Amino acid sequence: MFGVASDLVILLIAIIASLPTAVPLAFTGVTGRASSISNSPPKLFVFDLDNTLWTPELYQLPPDPPPNSVRLFSDVSSIISMIMSKYPDAKIGIASRTKSGDLARKLLPTFTEFQGTKKIRTLFDYVEIRTGDKTVHFKNLANKSDIPLSDMVFFDDALSGRYGNCVPVAKMGVTVGYCPKGMNMEIFENLMTRYEGARSEATSWEYDNHGRNESP
Incomplete structure (x- = not known):
């Protein structure tokens, strides 16, 4: 659903940046490409939590939710496994924008999705939950990791506007994957194909015309 290469249309980030935030942009899959891109693989993979790695969003839950109230999306374990096997030198991080930070930190250690054995929290090298x-999350990640923003990739379900994350982070030079219905393998592989194959001289956005959904 999220992307056939022949259907992709490229929009320059300068055009997006010039649009008022009130103008809705219709996307189903989107990636931002940094203006200065090294030939090396990503050095830091960063994921949002709510509606990206897990569901439901934490604000929808009571302060002390019952067990198993939150679940990881089905491809998350496989995606993390792929990162660890294909990019063994890369780091993995979390960038979560939430008022339920205590609950998020409490939930992270409860998942043992990675090959059914390891606590998923132990696989994240850097965690920014605030x-x-x-953009503050990513400034902190860059300072903590000493990894350039252009060597990071980021996946998030919020595109633009007041609570958007993809567009502002892409403007920093991070390569961004938009996952409006949660993380899946197709979105991950599509972004990695773009990251590894493109040597673009200008930041761009790619989106799929098929089955558009209005962004928040």
């Missing part, structure tokens, strides 16, 4: 603009 309120506020995600």
Whole structure:
């Protein structure tokens, strides 16, 4: 559903940046490409939590939700496994914008999805869970990891506007994958194909015309 190469249309980030945030943009799959791209694989893979790695969003839950109230999307374990096997030198991080930070930190260690044995929390090298603009998350990640923003990839379900994350983070030079219905293998592989195959001289966005959904 999320992307046949022949259907993709490229939009320059400068055009997107010039649009008022109130103008809705219709996307089903989107990636931002950094303006200065090294030939090396990503050094840091960063994921949002709510509606990206897991569902439902934490604000929808009571303060002390019953066990198994939150589940990981079905491809998350396979995606993390692929990162660890295909990119063994890469780091993995979390960038979550939430007012339910305590609950998020409490939930992360409860998942043993990776090959059914390891606690998923132990696989994340850097965790930024806080309120506020995600550009702050990424400044902190860059400082903690000493990894350039252009060597990071990021997956998030919120595109643009007041609570959007994809567009502002892409403007920092991070390669961004938009996953409006949660993380899946197709989105991950499509972004990695673009990251590894493209040597673009200008930041761009790619989106799929098929089955569009209005962005929030």
